[in-house]
Amino acid sequence: MTNYILGIDGGGTSCRAAVARPDGIILGRGKSGAANILTDPNNAIISITEAARAAYREAGLDEAGINGASAFLGLAGTNVGDLTRYVHDRLPFQHTDIDSDGLIALQGAIGDEDGAVAILGTGSIYMGRKDNVVRYIGGWGFTVGDLGGGARLGHALLQEALLAHDGVHPRSGVTDAILDEFKGDPRGIVEFARLSKPGDFGRFAPILFDHARRGDAQAIAIVKAGAATVNESLDAIMDLAGAKRLCLLGGLAQIYPEWLSERHRAILVEAEADALTGAVALAAKGYRQRTGAAA
Amino acid sequence: MTNYILGIDGGGTSCRAAVARPDGIILGRGKSGAANILTDPNNAIISITEAARAAYREAGLDEAGINGASAFLGLAGTNVGDLTRYVHDRLPFQHTDIDSDGLIALQGAIGDEDGAVAILGTGSIYMGRKDNVVRYIGGWGFTVGDLGGGARLGHALLQEALLAHDGVHPRSGVTDAILDEFKGDPRGIVEFARLSKPGDFGRFAPILFDHARRGDAQAIAIVKAGAATVNESLDAIMDLAGAKRLCLLGGLAQIYPEWLSERHRAILVEAEADALTGAVALAAKGYRQRTGAAA
Incomplete structure (x- = not known):
């Protein structure tokens, strides 16, 4: 049986998933509804699972195969620890890593190099990575943060x-x-x-x-x-x-x-790829580290 | 039968009333609960009436006399016209004038002279009066106003x-x-x-x-x-x-x-009196204007 990896980008509006070979080559993508683990963790679990199934279907794979996948999820609201654990323990994947939506955006944008990313949308958050250590600034939300957003x-x-x-x-x-x-x-x-x-x-x-x-x-x-x-x-x-x-x-x-x-x-660069691609890259990296497979 | 006047200062925490002779000499004061016409107009009507009755009692007057009073009310939230009319039509006084809590504060603070008042508390609002015309600035509330409050x-x-x-x-x-x-x-x-x-x-x-x-x-x-x-x-x-x-x-x-x-x-002055005293002064002024009584 072939093992696949899943990258998942879950936010307050929609949830996107991509299934890929362990080397990161994407085979199919899927999309579902909101995956906001803060406001509705149970619905987020459903959306994440649906998006993963849809990606498998698009790739021509058996949906049931998601149970064997190694998934990396970038989700909004992961700074509330209890809910992250709650969602983690209820997902069907063989292996599940959950981190922030910011981290997968960073990975997608700058790949494996060091660098910084600012997400300037409705809110504002800043991330930088050096020697695999990621630091965050801002992202505290509208009421007392998100300045410049x-x-x-x-x-x-x-x-x-x-x-x-x-x-x-x-x-x-x-x-x-x-x-x-x-x-x-x-x-x-x-x-x-x-x-x-x-x-x-x-x-x-x-x-x-x-x-x-x-x-x-x-x-x-x-x-x-x-x-x-x-x-x-x-x-x-x-x-x-x-x-x-x-x-x-x-x-x-x-x-x-x-x-x-x-x-x-003077130091602005274009994003290499989107957050979903970043999630796939992190899923592939995790899979390699756990299995000892070559990059 | 003697006519009396009532000054009333109604806010979100409490309601104060003072009964006075038509020349403005205060005879008694009373206090009751919240009189927030925005959040609970019916309760505001009860609080206003109770405060008026308490003032009559303190003055040694028959409570039933409030039905003959000329009242001037300074209330928070009067910029919502429909509720002001609703409260006005249900109060028991013979004559009722309702204006903002700011106006009675202005009257109390600077009396009949021209001048300006800034209320700097949780919020911020500015008022000025010249030749009996009152102008307002600010007071728009916390979300998009009340700067400096x-x-x-x-x-x-x-x-x-x-x-x-x-x-x-x-x-x-x-x-x-x-x-x-x-x-x-x-x-x-x-x-x-x-x-x-x-x-x-x-x-x-x-x-x-x-x-x-x-x-x-x-x-x-x-x-x-x-x-x-x-x-x-x-x-x-x-x-x-x-x-x-x-x-x-x-x-x-x-x-x-x-x-x-x-x-x-350089032009700061101390307040001459409080808002309740301002309400009494405005009640007296209104009574004189309607009855043609001498000041």
Whole structure:
């Protein structure tokens, strides 16, 4: 019987899986629903298993074979230890490694070399690896973290619109655009903010960057303040991990570079591969280490 | 039958009432439970009525007399029009005026003169009056407003502690104090923040000001950033209301002046009276205007 490996990328929106030969060559991919181990660990187990089965089917393999697989899972929310153990113990694979969604993104982006990765999306998190030691900065979530991420930028824009409405700060195109969206009524902004999740705030980030690029002074101020926090965190992670190259990932990865310090822009590299590919690579590495197979 | 007037100060924690002669001389005071018209308008009606009855009792008057009173109520949450009307129509007084809790605070603090008031407590709101026109700035709540208020300052301190933990910003006495309070575990801060209401964040404001006064660089930076937003809002309200004098109210009123611009410090005055006294004065003013009685 042939042993296969599974790479799995599980997040709050969907779960993706790839089945591969032990040397990492991908044979098939599958996708399923949300795999958020924090909000619904039992459903996450179902989604992970479904995605793995779908990958086996696409590869023309018997689904039941997932019971013999060596799987590496990158999941959001793994810093809550009890739930990780709970999910680990209920998955059907022969061998299961679970780590953060960040780690598989890092592996995918920079492969086996040393380097750093910043994921700039709705939130913000920074990772660096040197000599197989991975360090993390940020990723603390919207309420007291994720500085420079899309949600915090959108939040800052709504706040700026209220300050413009009150005459505390100057009005500009971007604050007028926000006030117009709420029919000129600041209470609409307050009510929206009260009911919003991070992703809802993040929807305003593209408007902000658009106006900033067109020279809107208030938009530029907010983007620059966000970029300053990203620059600081990049300094810290580059220093912590002794990294010489940097890869930006996430929804704002393409939009952010022009706002960052030259010292960071100068060492930017493109991602080698995505997080799912990173998960497969880590599954292959784990398999080799356990079986003593040659790379 | 003698007509009396009622001043009522209703908030989320308690409701206070004072019964007075039509010329504003207070005869008795009463207190009851929460009168939050946003979260529980029916209970607010009960609390307001109970406080009024208690004031009549303390004055040695028949409680039933509240039905003949001219009342002026300053209530939190009056910017939601429908609920204000709902409460207004169900109160037992002969005549009822309802306005914001801010307006009675302004009246109490600066009397009949023109001037501005900043309420710096858990939140922040600014009011100015000139020629009987009252203007408001801020007061939009914790999520996208209340800059410089205790909740936003406490929030900024928790965020700074996470940045210090990550090595993004320097550690200092105040960030160490916060990390110690959470046993050095940043996840404790994140979890606390996730579950916290504005008042919970506000509890960290005194620690922040203590450290700032003792020269802690990180604490000073946060307090100065907060004071900058207060200075800006004060500029705006002084300009809007053409005010020449300024009164600070709220839990941070005594602690903030040393951090504010000299142009604001130079025109600070002490509050003449409290918000309940302001409500009585407005009740008396309304009574005179309706009855044509001499002042």
